[in-house]
Amino acid sequence: MTTAHVSTVDTHLGPFTAVVAPDGAVLASGWTADPDDLLPQVSPSLRPADLTARRDLGEVTRAVRAYHRGDLAAIDGVPVRQRAGGFTEQAWTALRAVPAGRTVSYAEYAGLAGRPAAVRAAASACAKNAATLFVPCHRVVRTGGATGNFRWGVETKRRLLAHEARARPQLSS
Secondary structure, three states: OOEEEEEEEEEOOEEEEEEEOOOOOEEEEEOOOOHHHOHHHOOOOOOOOEEEEOOOOOHHHHHHHHHHHOOHHHHOOOOEOOOOOHHHHHHHHHHOOOOOOOOEEHHHHHHHOOOOOOHHHHHHHHHHOOEOOOOOHHHEEOOOOOOOOOOOOHHHHHHHHHHHHHHOOOOOO
16 A cells, blocks of 8 residues: 555544545554554555545544544444454454443453463454554453553553443443
8 A cells, every 4th residue: 555544633532643544444543643653553564655644534533533522332333454364353353342331351352352262362462453442452451350551551541441431321221
């Protein structure tokens, strides 16, 4: 891919930047104002040679703003494109199925990805995830509920989990 589009949105958690392919698929995203913080996570086969800044990335920008305003489902349908190989890609797909407002342990995440014994590989998939938020690795916590690490900082992860807990629709009993 030669050119992708980039945009930064101000959120209550700080600047959020997305790198998007011409067809609208998110290649990379995270809480930074610098696209250079994102590009190393993108698979070399997908990494754009050039970035074109845009004020608005259409569906992606709308989803980021809506999510941060409390519409947690807004990110669910946004297309993502990542490459890494069998289990890692399977793990990213499984992670997109973890509902907002819920967390899973790394062991549970490995099971959701189809390999219950692959806890370290599941943790590695989180670490390699370039499309943060759209592939919600912040929903994976340590066994026992400890927050665990997060590329954009433990405090950002805590605030994301709190945001989702507050915004999650209450189920009627």
